[in-house]
Amino acid sequence: MSGTDSMEPAAPEWIAVDWGTSNLRVWLMDAQNRVIAERHSDKGMSSLSAAEYEPVLLELIGPATGSARRLDVICCGMAGSRQGWAEAPYRAVPCSPVDFLAATRVETNDPRLSVRILPGLRQDVPDDVMRGEETQIGGFLAEKPDFEGTVCLPGTHCKWVRIRDGKVLEFRSFMTGELFALLSGASVLRHSVDTDEFDQEHFLIAVMDALNAPQSLTSELFSLRAASLLRNVAPVATRSRLSGLLIGTELAAARSFWQDQPVAIIGASGLGRSYQAALESQGNTAEICDVAEQTMRGLCAARAAWKEVTNAT
Amino acid sequence: MSGTDSMEPAAPEWIAVDWGTSNLRVWLMDAQNRVIAERHSDKGMSSLSAAEYEPVLLELIGPATGSARRLDVICCGMAGSRQGWAEAPYRAVPCSPVDFLAATRVETNDPRLSVRILPGLRQDVPDDVMRGEETQIGGFLAEKPDFEGTVCLPGTHCKWVRIRDGKVLEFRSFMTGELFALLSGASVLRHSVDTDEFDQEHFLIAVMDALNAPQSLTSELFSLRAASLLRNVAPVATRSRLSGLLIGTELAAARSFWQDQPVAIIGASGLGRSYQAALESQGNTAEICDVAEQTMRGLCAARAAWKEVTNAT
Incomplete structure (x- = not known):
């Protein structure tokens, strides 16, 4: 149990996840988008099979999932690649950096979880791609x-x-x-x-x-x-x-x-x-x-x- | 014993050696500069300490060293680097690619061997070096x-x-x-x-x-x-x-x-x-x-x- 957990924090309203190639970062968020707790792990995309994402995430969230309510999860980054959790097909530029409606819904074993992965961006001339950076740009433009x-x-x-x-x-x-x-x-x-x-x-x-x-x-x-x-x-x-x-x-x-x-x-x-x-x-x-x-x-x-x-x- | 040796070739007059980073090539030469035999090995500079060069060379030359005569050996390549057999300091360009008088003499345990290593070339503006290529250029210009x-x-x-x-x-x-x-x-x-x-x-x-x-x-x-x-x-x-x-x-x-x-x-x-x-x-x-x-x-x-x-x- 981390020091944060021992303070009996409010149950999270939703979970924010930045799931990269070699690391992931998870934030437990309240209804006012304040960070309740933050967790890191080295279980990045390159070390996981598709079936391993859900247990890794549940372990990081920890007892906060105890409630029976639905828990929304929004991921960005390499979790959405073809070799990731579930493919979130690239959106073609020019476009807004982040479009929630284009997110990929991921099926989970735990019925409480409702998971969405944000897509990356593609460019055809010249060939180029990004995954994760589009969300940083979305934050900057917000x-x-x-x-x-x-x-x-x-x-x-x-x-x-x-x-x-x-x-x-x-x-x-x-x-x-x-x-x-x-x-x-x-x-x-x-x-x-x-x-x-x-x-x-x-x-x-x-x-x-x-x-x-x-x-x-x-x-x-x-x-x-x-x-x-x-x-x-x-x-x-x-x-x-x-x-x-x-x-x-x-x-x-x-x-x-x-x-x-x-x-x-x-x-x-x-x-x-x-x-x-x-x-x-x-x-x-x-x-x-x-x-x-x-x-x-x-x-x-x-x-x-x-x-x-x-x-x- | 290789097929070549079983033909009881003439004893070599001298030995030509191209000793690179990851490989070496040895030619047993007669007095008319004809190749009597050729040997390869993967015991390049990067895998040898200074003391290991002589035994590696003697093993490759094999029974040809049986005679008591002096055996001249000329090496080019990374054997002449600071981490090699003996350092052959770079010659500065402009200069002829190969100058035997600038070769480094190597002390050996076997008194029959007389070994020389040809130096590489250096350039100070812009900084550049070569070791081995100068001998190829010397051959081309010959x-x-x-x-x-x-x-x-x-x-x-x-x-x-x-x-x-x-x-x-x-x-x-x-x-x-x-x-x-x-x-x-x-x-x-x-x-x-x-x-x-x-x-x-x-x-x-x-x-x-x-x-x-x-x-x-x-x-x-x-x-x-x-x-x-x-x-x-x-x-x-x-x-x-x-x-x-x-x-x-x-x-x-x-x-x-x-x-x-x-x-x-x-x-x-x-x-x-x-x-x-x-x-x-x-x-x-x-x-x-x-x-x-x-x-x-x-x-x-x-x-x-x-x-x-x-x-x-």
């Missing part, structure tokens, strides 16, 4: 419905998303985060970047170098190794330059998303601040906001739509 | 001493090398091969490229796309995954496109090395032919030649220099 510009969502597959009139017009994903992880963990560079430290000056020089010659990324990567061999460059300098080269190359390709555009970065972590600093060096003052907060707000917006539908029928 | 143009050496870290007057003027390495291995084996793309097949049409379209927008590499990589999810693209198409995107991006950055330049590709494998086809699509008719043949010829050139030195003293 707070700023008139925002016109670009939302940047750093991460394993960073996304740049053009917003107008409350809609996602187009977006572009970059494999920047995954490449950083592969190169620093499994390539010939791994010996040259063996540190957790970060140096902003080396990072920003690399951002500028990559913006000036983005086609040179794959040779600049080998140069990092050569410099480490020839000049014994410190790991913190090499790691910061690796990050700067990858993010600078991304900025070069995403230029139409940020040049002379208002940009909001969803991601207050170190990575979000790196993107902010890189944009700042190019004269763009991007605002920054918290991921979990936007996700929660996006799920609450979906919940409000659900209640409207329920009341209307 | 056959074509008047070649003026570019030598391209595809592989884990593909190299483009500008040659004039028998010298390496400058060079540039690209992490293309290593990125292909990481992306196809360990990234989110691995499920989308699960095949060994190759389709030249998809490859060449991707080469052209990357040449037109080389800054977009990291988003094009994510698009491969999205296309596979949205349109169920065949693995052979995705794998060929992945190769084409990486090689096309490399061609964009290496343009000064191949545009309006004679190009010789050292590498007759499928990868070498892919580079040849990519260059052909850009109007460059590159010749292609065999790696092992150039390596052998380069080691023979070093052997000739060794004999000259010995005769002169």
